[in-house]
Amino acid sequence: MKKLIATGATILLFVFIIQYLRAPVPSSQVAGEIDLGSPSVTSAKETATPPVREPAASVPEPSRPLASNAGKTPNVPKPADSSLEAMGHTLGQIGQPAFSLKGLLEDLQRTGQQPLVVRDDNPDSGEMLIVRTKSPLPGTRYFHAQYFTDESGDRFVQHMSFEFKPGADSMSEAIASVERNFAGLSRPVVQRADYVKWKLDNHYIVWVKKMAAADLQEDPFNSYSLSDDGTIRVAVELEIHGE
């Protein structure tokens, strides 16, 4: 009898060990290993040439999905578009009920982007929180999220966007990233060479725009130069009009 119990216990222990080894790594453990961001600060003394504007091709190899996406993304992004993929994933969480402001900030911190919150409130039209990042992932920039607060006190996203570097394939890469990161995406409701828009099921839209010089003028938050023509913006917003 004792031998039988000992054998059973051994089998159970063996099964448990196998299950443990096969289980996905908890996100909290993965988080500490991943650094998608480039060094956010560069010593002036160390650089022979100005370090500004690194090409995305020289992005440090992130090779793994964001922590919150770990264990469920079958297609590991290539280094050149890993930043785009990470930001696409951030925007793609908009439809998930658990996607909170705190979760967003933690994701941005985890990827080394140094989020900053600006709280703009007044007694007549309430609070708007703006989230920006100080150290965007290479090849991306100007992350911008606007949160409003509903009558029950819950914050919700009204607008969230980022920009991706100009390039011959940038538009198609951004479109592909949206298609990968937004679950259950239907066909675009607008599809032009420079603009694609999808409707989501939850009063939001998502769009990708190849920005022309005229689109980059007069932005109240972002600074642009002539070389920025062709910059890609990816945005999620509450819908106002239908098509």
Add this chain to the structure above:
Amino acid sequence: MFKWFPMVVIAITTFTNHVVYAVDLDLPVGVELQTGALDYVVCINAATLNVRDQALAKVLFTVAKHSAAKPVQSFGTDRLKKTIDGVEYTFIKSEFPAVTGAVKVGWVAENYIVTRSSCPGANLPIVVAPPSPAWTFPTLKRPSVSYKDGMRRFKANRSNGRLHAACDLYRVTGEDALAVTAGTVIRDKYYFYEGTYAIEVKHAGGKVARYGEITGKTAPSIALNKSVRAGQTLGYVGKVNSGCCTPMLHFELYSGTASGSLSQSGNSFQRRKDLIDPTLLLSGWEKLKFGTSY
């Protein structure tokens, strides 16, 4: 000792009013919190700030205290460190739109660029508009089609059971969008919809209006907390990326009896409960201004 620690943190952060760490927002530790609009200025004790080249060796130009600044991001690293007089500074790249010379972009110590509200003495005082009996239609010319019909009208059906919360006043891109009466800008431009912006104004009498789908161009003398008079240009009619519609001013009006964000979830308009139908008011202002109405 430890039970006093949170109060000490609150006291310190309240006192500094700049780069505070979240106390009441439940932000993750280390996330920087600033207050006010996303409107950066040069914040220094001296009269001017040196703006340097990329090597941080040469001063390109100087900017005055409280000048507007726009931090630049350029798809790569935009932060440098340099030790000056034994103190290590982090430098960031910024544009200074008010500079008159050809070069408007350079490198400055990060600590000296903060939101206007976080900079003592830089905040614009709130100017409450005097009561005004004057009300006017918010576009320069009559809308090209009626705002009482079709998808333009208030309460028109949208997808997923949502109802249209505004009247859409079709005009032409770049034409002035006007204040319907005197008021104060309570929220300066923010991203609204498909490449357009919105601005919010509290009007005399307590009504709050959202002027949506305008361009990013700033109208003269329009900024947060600035007062406006009836008919003053607030912004310029914009056009959404999709080209779904004629350029328009998307006009929303609220009685001012509720509080909180104008956009909401949980009702068919997805708007605050004091949203009002502006159609009759617009019609009256239209007749007054143009002698006729739709």
